[in-house]
Amino acid sequence: MQNLQEDLIKLLKNEENLVVDGHLNKNKIIELALKVEPKLIRLLLSTDTFKKHFFQKVDEVLIFDKIKFQRFVNNKSFLPDSYTVFKNKIGLVVNDDYLDNYITGSKDVVLAFPHKDCILEGGQTKEDQKRNEVFWNETLAPDNVDRLLSPKVFTNFKKYDKDGEHKVEVITPNDNLILKGNNLLCLASLLKTHRGKIKLIYIDPPFNTNNDSFKYNDSFNHSTWLTFMSNRLSIAKELMKDDGLIFIHLDQIEEAYMKILCDEIFNRENYVNTIAVKSSTPSGTKTAHRDKTIIKQKDFILVYRKSSSASFIPQYKRKEKWDTHFNYYLNKKDNTVISLLEKLKADKILEAEQSLKDFDIDNKKHREFYLKEANRICQTQSHKNEELKNQSRKLKDKVLVINENLENETMFYNGRQLTPLSKSIHEVIYNGKIDNDFGMLLCDFWDDIDFQNTQNEGGVSFTNGKKPEELLYRIINMATTKNEIVLDFFVGSGTTASVAHKMNRRYIGIEQMDYIEELPFLRLQKVINGENGGISKSLNWNGGGSFVYAELLQYNQKYIEQIQEAKTKERLVEIWQEMKYKAFLSYQFDAEVFDTRIDAFKTATIEYMQKYLNEILDKNQLYVNLSEIEDETFEISDEVKALNKSFYNTKF
Incomplete structure (x- = not known):
């Protein structure tokens, strides 16, 4: 078969219409074959070997077996180049046909782009400025990838707790990890230890704009970015638990492409929603070009689950004003009801001339009242049970109580169900604090988190792209419980790891940039020592805990x-x-x-x-493979060998 492949390549490479950038384009060959292009057929018939292999005689007539030919050319060992479908296009494809003029409901629709079937190996280095990153890339075709994604050797292990830096003796399942090195290779290494163990992944990758630092020297900028992300997300999916969730933070530049890519990687059925997050306000220089554009005010967070078994802890935002549907006050002693307005005026919460619209949830006195009396302040709503409704009507001014258990209490008044305010008191984030208050269910639009004053959160300065601790608190809170593992493989300034630490979650942070020792590294040490910024006060955070730092061993x-x-x-x-x-x-x-x-x-x-x-x-x-840890070429110490054995044998 190898000789047949080589002979076919020699035959076709002289056809200019089949060559792109000096390489045969297999997809163009397949396209012509499926069309039974006469010129291609004549070429194949010119050689007895191909005539015998790809044609069959029926009643003295030669019939081209285009399916057999397509399978032969589609073989990964035949022209394993970096071209997927068509070289210069990104788009939706069904069976290699672009959906240029129609939309289909077929589940076979995928996003196709150049280099999709390859590994994009990316690297970064730190320049003079913290976010001035230089990226290089090389697109590796399948036949050039052998040990790239094998588990790697880690080195320079350190452990940090309240007493400072310590020598690492052993790695335990409870250790939090901060790993330095190429995140593609770190993720691949974690497959050996954490496959199926991660409950939540949050990533804030480079947005691929002219204003950020994702600047590849590649003519396919969108395609390169998608390849970069596709490789990493495919591995990330394997790391997730069956009920795991992933949140991908983006802006409008790549959100649409990423949505389709994730539909393919995680399956469209596992798409949960896209959260729109208000991330800026239209002021100052941002409004300079308001006559030429629509000013950006939001980011997007794509949410996918590993499987249908994933679930969420509902999140709430604080009500902006009093809901006047809550207009009754229940006297528990005799099960009678009076007007809430009457009660507020009797207790001098409101003045005689005021109405319920004047009941202000931002007023300290008013707030203290409704939180204290949440079990007695009620609203009414319809109910399907006609028998219970009729029973309550017969009681006239009295309340019919079906269940005395307050948690599941069902009460009726004048034929309608009576619901206490206490069922609308939830944990909310308000003015930088986490508290229990009058809340409303949070859906897919989050406009209540301050993005404008986070530059110095955590005691470290990081002016571009730093996410508020409140945002990560909400995501971690809705997707995990204590001791579950949170992964961020674009850890940046360390917000995800810092918030996870304060919330008693285990975490893994990966960063390749040298600033890892200035930002997440330093920030986490401050968290351990009791840093009181961000959400610390709301969580009564006083410090504690530890993390282990390690680096991929470079070669x-x-x-x-x-x-x-x-x-x-x-x-x-x-x-x-x-x-x-x-x-x-x-x-x-x-x-x-x-x-x-x-x-x-x-x-x-x-x-x-x-x-x-x-x-x-x-x-x-690029880095030393674990399988070569005993190779004397790499001069690996016995201590590093022992710690790698501990790391890879630990049952996380």
Whole structure:
């Protein structure tokens, strides 16, 4: 079969209409085959081997077996390039046909984009500014990926608690983890320890705008971003419990693409909703172009579940004003009812000339009254049980009590069900505090969380993209209970990990940037020491707990970082001199030939030299694989070996 594939490639590669960027486009070949394109048929018939293999004779007539041909070309070993469907298009596809002119209800619709079937290996480095990140990428076709996603060796283990930094002796199931390294590879490594264990994933990935730091040198910007996310989300799904949930925080730039991608990864049936979050106010420079655009005021959070077994703890927001349907006051002693307004005036809560509309939930005196009397303040509503309704009418001014258990009390008054305010008192977030108050069910529009004053929350400064602790509190509260595991693999400033820590959840945070030691790392130490910002006061947080820090053990990755940091050509040549003896280079690269041409290489621009040296490194060897931990080449200490054994054998 291998010879047949090679012969077919040789035959077709001379056809210009089948070649894109110097490579055969398998999908174009299939397209022509399904159309029984005469020119393609003549080519195949020109060779006895293909005539025999892809045609059959029926009554002396040769019939092209296009299904057999399609299966042959679709084989992953045939042209395992990075082209999925069509090279330059992103769109909805059914059986390789784009839905340009119609919409279908078929469940087979997927989002297709270039490089979808490949691994996008991305890296980041820290520049002078905290959020000025440089990304590089290389799209790896399936046949170039072998050990890239194998479990990796971790190193530089440290444990932090109230007494500071400690040497790690053993990893336990209760340890919180902060991991530094490429998040794709960290996630793949966690499959060995946490597959099916994560209850909640919250991620706030790069939004892929001109204003953030996700800047790939790639002509398919949207496609590259989608590939970047697709690889990571596919692994993330495997880490989730059956009743697990994932929240993906985005803005409008990629939200639509991400929705379709997640429909495919998590299944459309497991889409829960898209939450719109009010994240800014239209003021100042934001309104400068109001005559040319509609000002952005919201973010989106896509919510998916692993399976139908997932459930939520309902969340509530505080009522903005008094609900005048609550207009009765119940006297429990004799089961009689009076007007709430009458009671408020009798107790001098309201003045004689005032009405229920003047009952102000922001007034301290009024608030104290309705919270204290929540079991007696009531509203009425209709009920289907005619017998109970008739019984209550016969009692006239008295209340019919069906069940004395206050938690499940059913009361009727004049033929209508009487419902106490206490059933509308819920935990709410209000003015930066978490409290029990008059709440209304929170649905898919969240406009009650302050995004404007979070820059210094947690005792660390992070001006761009920092999410409020209140937001993460709400998400963690609705999706998890104590001791369940929360994962954030774009941990950034550490909001997710910090809030999870204060809420007694276990957590894993992953970050590749060097600022991990300045932001989530430092922030969590402050949390442990009793930092009182964000939601700390509402939770009566006084500190405590611990986390374990570890890093992926670099190999080729260290050369990539050196290359990116190099400021001169001389430094790049020095790096090459070490790379040729110690680095893992691509099997297609000939170091001896390159050395004979080193003088010509030095005449190139620094940018080209950096790009070239990056490309010749074997991306399967960025970090040390766990399977090679005993290899003396990597000089791994007995202590690190023991901690990796502890980590990978721990039953999380």
